[in-house]
Amino acid sequence: MERGLILLVAAFMVFVAPGVQGTAHLSFANNTEVNITRTGCGVSKLCLETPDNCDPAGNGTCLFGSLVASTPVAPNGVNLSVELRGNSMGYVALGLTVNASEGGTMLFVCAQNSSNNGSFFFRTMMRNNTDDMLTPTETRVTEIRGSVKDNVIQCEFDVPGVNATSTRSSDATTFNVLLGTGTLNGNSLGPFNVSLKSGALNIADPTSNTAGTTAAPTMTTNSTTAGTSVLHPHALLVLLSVLTLSVMQKA
Template structure:
């Protein structure tokens, strides 16, 4: 059965900092498509895929991820708009890390929930890069405007991640290694993350850093900046607004 879900989130308050919890209310609506294409690759967004040059809008197997950045605002960092498409009976995931061999990876999981009629499931987790055989650990990270769809074993999702920074200094850094991969999910337990692609260090604010350009959307603009470091969360207090859509995912 094909299931398509959109997560519309009205946040009363979200405060992101180590050990601090947030409050959010979620609702679900059906019949919302998620369309992911290569349009804008190398012009407005960094794109990665395996196999090479596969078509995320097509019917063949394609594990595809893209990242578009907003203007960097020090010291809070940059907002990332992420697209992810892959084939899995469990989950597909995109990870951001400074060094895939040590430290941690912030992992964003889009899954097929087999215990709930194949519905869409989203969670933020953290991967221990030194112990890759273990399952990722659910962790808090503010994510907004989450949309996801499941058609058979094809999982598509898109979402925004505010305040991403590769360093804890007052500058805003956007150089990360991007990981794409898959794992198992039985509706309750996430399996280990199996890496299918490791981009190596990329400046996510430079859309042409690794992919040949395609046509850009109308009125598209790009920005560039670069640095290196580690993934950090910054404290953020959102004003009350009925237009705010965000979700705090708990361990």
């Protein structure tokens, strides 16, 4: 049976204490689908997934995230539109961090509350990259939409003013992107289990995680291509030797 729920947030989420969600302007609508696909990957949106090339629109296991960034404007950074899809009985999450081994990760969590008929809810957390501790944090997130169906969690949301630097005169869009899942106990989040670390990516470039095109090595053959004969250097020397010998014999 499908369990769908859409959550629209017009104001930022406020967390007043660990495990306690503060007030926000919320509206709900039942039986609403969020359909995430690979359309636009590498062209209009930066995509990450595990396993490789899995289909978020299919029925198989696929942890998938995509990012679309506006043009960077210093010092405001970029506005991000995010898609997230994964299989979990607890939560799926996408994280942004400048350094995955130290500092913190801004974690965007889409979850289902099994104690409330699998209803969808959204949270933002700060993950300590040293000890993996999760702490509720205030982050402005808008246009949150989410659905849950057969333990497949899908959500879309916008994050304004994302900047990898605190320098007011510049903007930076290079982040490490993390994808992962976790368990849920009531409204309390269990540890974030990282399934994918992207390495440093320019989130404003949809092609930043695709391998660069490398020219194939030139293959030399004796065949004729498009009417043009290809001669190896040693073959040319042999031909010149034969011609020289022929001229000497006629002299």
